[in-house]
Amino acid sequence: MSEQTVSEQTLTPEQVEAMIRRGPFHQWLGIKVLEIGEGEIVIKATWREEWVVNPDRQYTHGGILATLVDLTADWALVSKTGRGVPTIDMRVDYHRAAMPGDLTARGKLVKWGSQYSVAEANVFDKDGALVASGRGVYLTAQPKAK
Amino acid sequence: MSEQTVSEQTLTPEQVEAMIRRGPFHQWLGIKVLEIGEGEIVIKATWREEWVVNPDRQYTHGGILATLVDLTADWALVSKTGRGVPTIDMRVDYHRAAMPGDLTARGKLVKWGSQYSVAEANVFDKDGALVASGRGVYLTAQPKAK
Amino acid sequence: MSEQTVSEQTLTPEQVEAMIRRGPFHQWLGIKVLEIGEGEIVIKATWREEWVVNPDRQYTHGGILATLVDLTADWALVSKTGRGVPTIDMRVDYHRAAMPGDLTARGKLVKWGSQYSVAEANVFDKDGALVASGRGVYLTAQPKAK
Amino acid sequence: MSEQTVSEQTLTPEQVEAMIRRGPFHQWLGIKVLEIGEGEIVIKATWREEWVVNPDRQYTHGGILATLVDLTADWALVSKTGRGVPTIDMRVDYHRAAMPGDLTARGKLVKWGSQYSVAEANVFDKDGALVASGRGVYLTAQPKAK
Numbered sequence: 001m002s003e004q005t006v007s008e009q010t011l012t013p014e015q016v017e018a019m020i021r022r023g024p025f026h027q028w029l030g031i032k033v034l035e036i037g038e039g040e041i042v043i044k045a046t047w048r049e050e051w052v053v054n055p056d057r058q059y060t061h062g063g064i065l066a067t068l069v070d071l072t073a074d075w076a077l078v079s080k081t082g083r084g085v086p087t088i089d090m091r092v093d094y095h096r097a098a099m100p101g102d103l104t105a106r107g108k109l110v111k112w113g114s115q116y117s118v119a120e121a122n123v124f125d126k127d128g129a130l131v132a133s134g135r136g137v138y139l140t141a142q143p144k145a146k
Numbered sequence: 147m148s149e150q151t152v153s154e155q156t157l158t159p160e161q162v163e164a165m166i167r168r169g170p171f172h173q174w175l176g177i178k179v180l181e182i183g184e185g186e187i188v189i190k191a192t193w194r195e196e197w198v199v200n201p202d203r204q205y206t207h208g209g210i211l212a213t214l215v216d217l218t219a220d221w222a223l224v225s226k227t228g229r230g231v232p233t234i235d236m237r238v239d240y241h242r243a244a245m246p247g248d249l250t251a252r253g254k255l256v257k258w259g260s261q262y263s264v265a266e267a268n269v270f271d272k273d274g275a276l277v278a279s280g281r282g283v284y285l286t287a288q289p290k291a292k
Numbered sequence: 293m294s295e296q297t298v299s300e301q302t303l304t305p306e307q308v309e310a311m312i313r314r315g316p317f318h319q320w321l322g323i324k325v326l327e328i329g330e331g332e333i334v335i336k337a338t339w340r341e342e343w344v345v346n347p348d349r350q351y352t353h354g355g356i357l358a359t360l361v362d363l364t365a366d367w368a369l370v371s372k373t374g375r376g377v378p379t380i381d382m383r384v385d386y387h388r389a390a391m392p393g394d395l396t397a398r399g400k401l402v403k404w405g406s407q408y409s410v411a412e413a414n415v416f417d418k419d420g421a422l423v424a425s426g427r428g429v430y431l432t433a434q435p436k437a438k
Numbered sequence: 439m440s441e442q443t444v445s446e447q448t449l450t451p452e453q454v455e456a457m458i459r460r461g462p463f464h465q466w467l468g469i470k471v472l473e474i475g476e477g478e479i480v481i482k483a484t485w486r487e488e489w490v491v492n493p494d495r496q497y498t499h500g501g502i503l504a505t506l507v508d509l510t511a512d513w514a515l516v517s518k519t520g521r522g523v524p525t526i527d528m529r530v531d532y533h534r535a536a537m538p539g540d541l542t543a544r545g546k547l548v549k550w551g552s553q554y555s556v557a558e559a560n561v562f563d564k565d566g567a568l569v570a571s572g573r574g575v576y577l578t579a580q581p582k583a584k
Binding site for chain 4: 314316317318344347358360362376381386
C-alpha cells in the first residue's frame with residue numbers, strides 16, 4: 001500500500017498510535033493518541049519519574065516538553081503525510097513549570113506545502129494549564145524514489 | 147554559601163557535573179561534563195536504546211537533541227549563574243540524522259544580561275559531525291529574596 | 293497619568309494608533325489600527341514600492357513581514373502594558389510570497405507574565421491569504437523607577 | 439550564463455552588491471557589500487531617520503535589525519547559490535538598543551543542504567557592539583526547470 005493511498009484514507013487514532021509507538025522513545029514517553037483530525041491531533045504522554053529536572057521542586061525537564069511540541073506538531077500532519085516526517089527546525093516557548101502528571105498536547109497544521117510545512121502544538125499539564133507551546137517546520141517533500 | 151559567591155569562584159567540571167546530575171532526567175541522559183570555561187561548557191550524553199525514534203534506521207529522536215541544546219546552552223552560563231536557570235524559549239535546527247552513539251555538545255554564551263541571557267549550543271555525533279544546533283534565552287534575573 | 297492607569301482603561305484604536313505612529317518607522321509603514329481588544333489587535337500597513345525585494349516578481353521583502361509580526365505581537369499586549377515594550381526575541385515563518393498591496397496583521401496574546409510575555413501574529417495579503425506568521429517574547433517587567 | 443556557472447565562479451563584493459541592490463528595499467536600506475567569502479559575507483546598511491521606532495530615545499526598529507539578519511544570512515549563501523534564495527523561517531535575538539548610525543552585519547553558513555540550508559548573522563552598531571543576532575533557514579533546492 002503506497003503512502004499516497006494511506007494518506008487519502010481516514011486514519012484512526014489507533015492506527016496513528018501504532019505508527020508513533022514503533023519509535024522506542026515514543027514508547028518510553030507512553031504516547032497515546034486521543035484524537036485525530038484533518039491537520040489535527042491530540043496526544044497524551046504518561047508521566048515518569050525520569051522526566052524530572054529539579055529534584056527539589058519536581059518539575060519536568062524542558063526537553064520533554066520540547067519533544068512533545070516536536071512530535072505533536074509533526075503528527076498533526078499525518079492526515080496528509082501518512083507518516084512521521086523529518087523536522088527542519090523547532091521552537092518552544094516555556095510558559096510555566098510542569099509539575100508531575102501526564103501531559104496532553106494538541107497539534108495543528110499552520111500551513112501545508114509540497115516541500116515543507118509548518119505546524120504548531122500546545123502542551124497542557126494534568127489540570128489543563130498551558131505549560132509550553134511552539135512550532136516546527138517539517139520536510140513534507142516526497143522522498144525520492146530509489 | 148550564596149549564589150554570588152559560587153559564581154565568582156571557578157567551578158570545576160566535577161562540581162558542575164554533580165549539580166547537573168541532581169536532575170533525574172540528566173542522570174537518565176548519562177550527562178558528563180568534559181570542559182568548563184567562562185561562558186562555555188562541553189558535555190557528553192551517553193547513548194541509550196530508548197533514544198531511537200525510527201526502529202528501521204535507528205536514529206535518535208529530535209527531542210533528545212533539543213534537550214541537549216537546551217541543557218548545554220543553559221549550563222554554558224554557569225560560570226555566571228552558579229546554577230541552572232529557567233529557559234524562556236529555545237530553537238533547534240536539525241542538520242543530519244544522529245545515528246547510535248554518544249553525543250557531545252558545546253555550549254557558549256552569546257549575550258549576558260542581568261534580566262535574560264542568550265546562549266547557543268552545537269550537538270555532534272560520535273564521529274564529530276554536527277547533528278543539531280540552536281539557542282535558548284534564559285531568565286538570569288536573580289530570584290526574588292523570600 | 294501613570295502607565296498603570298492607562299492600562300486599566302480601555303484604549304481605543306485611535307489612541308493606540310496615535311501611540312504607534314509616534315515611531316517614524318511605523319509612520320513609514322503607514323500603520324493603521326483597525327481593532328483593539330483584550331490581548332488582541334488588528335493593524336493594517338500601507339503598501340509602498342520600497343517594500344519590494346524582487347524587481348521582476350514584485351513581492352514584498354521578508355523583513356517587512358517580520359517587522360509586522362514583531363510590531364503586531366508587541367501591540368497585542370497594549371491592553372495590559374499601555375505602551376510598546378522591548379522585544380526579547382522573534383521568529384517568523386514565511387508561507388507564501390506577498391504580492392503588492394496593503395497587508396493586514398492580527399496579533400494575539402499567548403501567555404502573559406509579569407517578567408516576560410509571549411504573543412503571536414498572522415500577516416495576510418490584500419486577498420486575505422496568510423503570507424507570514426510568527427511570535428515574539430516581550431519584556432513586560434515594569435521599568436525600574438528612576 | 440547559468441546560475442550554476444555563476445556559483446562556481448568567485449563573486450566579487452561589487453557583483454554581489456549589484457545583485458542585492460536590484461531589490462528596492464535593499465536600495466532603501468543603503469546596502470553595501472564590504473566582504474564576500476566562501477559561505478560568508480559582510481554588509482553595511484546606511485542609517486536613515488525613518489528607521490527610528492522611539493522618537494524620544496531614537497533607537498532603530500527591531501524590524502530593521504530582523505531584515506538585516508535575514509538578508510545577511512541569505513546572502514552568506516551566495517557563493518553556493520549564486521542568487522538570493524527564499525527564506526523558510528527566521529529568528530532574531532535582540533541584545534541592546536541600536537542607536538542612530540550605520541549598521542554592519544556579518545553572515546555565515548551554518549549547514550549547507552541540497553534542499554534547505556541554515557545560516558546565521560550578527561548585527562553590529564557603528565561602535566562595533568552586537569545589537570542583534572539570529573538565523574534563517576533558506577530554500578536552496580534548485581528551482582524546477584520550466
